[in-house]
Structures are given as structure tokens and as C-alpha cells.
Amino acid sequence: MQDEPTPIELTKAVADFLRNDITPLVSGHQAFKLRVAVNILDLVTRQLTQEEGGDAAEVERLRALLGMDGAVTDLNRALADRIAKGEVDFATPGLAEHLWATTMDKLAVDQPNYASYKRELGRGG
């Protein structure tokens, strides 16, 4: 077990420093790059916070859909293969619900301000 502060707390501290203390000091292209850097750290913080729970739920759904066990990457590969072979499609019970849940979890980390995501979140997640 590693000591604390946690990676989430450390990453957040760096992001806050860049955002609050460095942003006022730079301009032009450097300011643009700094915004990208802060966005990356914010994304990493969201992933560190949400990934474990999201992946566990995704694995649960994939096991039920596919009738097999494995790591989240392997299960996604298996699902992609079955769709490519035409064995699974939107008519397959549970598939659309699974992909919606998985995609919403991804957007929550990648781009929580994306308009399509916010609209779908308003429908109840």
C-alpha cells in the first residue's frame, strides 16, 4: 500500500497551482498550451476518481451479455468481434443499454461539458 496523499489529491494540487498561479503569468500560445495541460490534469483526476467503479459495472454488464469472464479490455474485444461477425447487434437484448451506460461513463471522464452528453444526462443518465 502506497502512502498518501493519493494520486487524485496530488494531481489536483498541480492542476490548481497551474490554474491559479501560472495562468495569470502567461499569454498567447503558451496560455493555450497551459489550458490544454490543465484540462489534461482535470481529465486524469476524473479518471482516477471514476474509473474503478465504472469499469466494475461495465465488466458486470459485459459478463452477462457475453456469457464469459475476463478483464474489461478482453471483454470489449470479444464484444467488438461478435458485432463484426454479425452475432450481436442492436436487437440483442441489453446491448443498447450497455453501450449507453458505458459511453456515458466515458464522457463523464473525457468531456463532461460535451453538449450531447449534457442532453443525455438530463434524460436521467
Add this chain to the structure above:
Amino acid sequence: MIEAELSRSVARWCKGATGVTGAAKLSGGASQETWRFDITHPDGPIGAILRRSPKGYGAAPTRAAGLAAEARLMQLAYEAGVPSPRVMHELTPDEELGTGFIMQRVEGETIARKILRDEEFAAARPLLARQIGAVLAGLHRLPQDKLPELRSRSGTQEISEFERDYRSLDWPKPVFELALRWLRDHDPGPSAETTLVHGDFRNGNLIIGADGVRAVLDWELAHLGDPMEDLGWVCVNSWRFGEIDKPVGGFGSREELFAGYEAAGREVDPSRVKFWEVMGTLRWGIMCGGMMQRFREGPDHSMERAMIGRRASETEIDLLRLLAPRGG
């Protein structure tokens, strides 16, 4: 210094020109650059743009039409009354500027978010969807016997190409698999008519002024194919920049786009447009994957490129909204 070469160039073809000032690079990858500069002239400065591949970077990537074709297309568009900059000069080898061309600079805005938010464009915005329909109709009607040599691409070929690109990423994505399957199942086959297709006609590649569309830019993906491709691409959600209820670039409705196109004397096939919108959404998603790969393998190890890789999920939610919409 590029101003020395540009000064020598303009002196040869621009009567009265005595030099250039204010040369600044606007954008550029390794193989293609865009510069702005002003030609010094007794009647007042002339705004100009240089598009070039620097020396040693003449070969175009496989999908690109090439700068010579771009220049030809922009000039044809200009002559036909399609909003386009006038091409002033095509570079020759002895000018030592590489390959490419110089065109008149059109004033206006290209940054999509500004066009969608700034007061300056408030009066133009409600007119743009219909106007874009008319511009596309003009573009699709450019005389085929005058076009430069261009690759020809059908929807069926595009599906295969995107599938190959996607598989080469080794990036299993169930939503992309479903989109590929949907495209194969809904492939409408060869279009009745083959025309010039711009290939990247969207909010971000248009110069907009208070009066509307002033110029169509970025012709490098021009090809021959189904004209409905351009109508689908301009509707891809990624180019609505948050205005998701206004499919045409965040400006207006498909109905307005179609009305503008049809008023200009051309026919719309809405089911083909939808097919190309799905294709376009997947296309941008796969391109995000390509960015991730280039970030990983270099040489462009930039943060921006890395972050575009994390935008593929935006196209996944948009594909789900298109192919498996939820009720309510």
C-alpha cells in the same frame, strides 16, 4: 527570411508591387503551411495568403488532392461565383518558395465558436444554413471538364477504407463496429450522379462575415463522388460546437439546408445525407484514434494531439444518438 522570396515573387506577377510586409505563419504541419502577408503597392496594401509545401515536402498524403488541384478548384469556384478567394499566382520552382499558390486574403472569421456566439454574426447566423445549401449547389455544379485530376470515392469504398483504418488502430470499440455494420446495411450504392465533392465542407472551414459565407477554404480533400456527402458532413455533430439542435454547423436546420440547395436547382436525397452523416461521425472518431496513434508513436508528441484522442468518445455518443436514440 520568407519575405525576401515573397518580395521577389510578387514583383514578377503583381504590377506595381514593390515588396511584402507582415509575413506570419498561420498554421502549418510538417508538409503544409499557410502564411499571411501584405503586398506593398502604390494603391495601398493588398492582403494575401500563401499556401505551400516547403521545399522537400512536395508529395501529398494519399487522400489529399494536392496544392495544384486546390488552386485550380478555388479559381474555378471563384469564377463560378461560389464564395472563394481569387488565386493570384501559382508558385514556380525558381522562386524557391516550394510548391503551392498565393491567393487574395478574404477578411472574416473562421473560428466556429466565435461565429456561433459573437454579436457581429447575429444577423447572418439564421441565414447561414440556407446559404450553405446554395453554396454547396454551386460547388457541385462546377464544370466537370475543367476539374483537375481527382480521386473518385464511393460510399462503399469509404466504408472499406474506414474499416481498414479502424482495424489498424487495434482499438476495439463496440460502437464503431456497430456503426460500420449499420453503414454496410444502409449503403445506398452508387449515386445516380457523380460530382465534385469538397470533402471537408464544415463550420471551421468557411470564412464568415456579417453578410454570411465569404469563402470556402480547405479543398485538400476534394474528390469525385456522391454530392450528398458534403450535405451529410456539414451536419456532423462535432461541427455544431455545442448548438446540437441546429444540425447545419450549429446555424440552422436540415430543412433550411435542403431548401437552399433545391432553390439553387439541385435535388436532395435525405436518406443519403443521413448515411453520410453517420459515415462522417465515424470518420471523425477514427481520425481521433489516428491522432492518438501519432501522439504515441511520434513525431508529434503534443498535448493537444493526445487530448484529441480522448475526443473519440464524443463521436461514440453521437453515433448512439443517431443509431440507437433513447426515448423522451
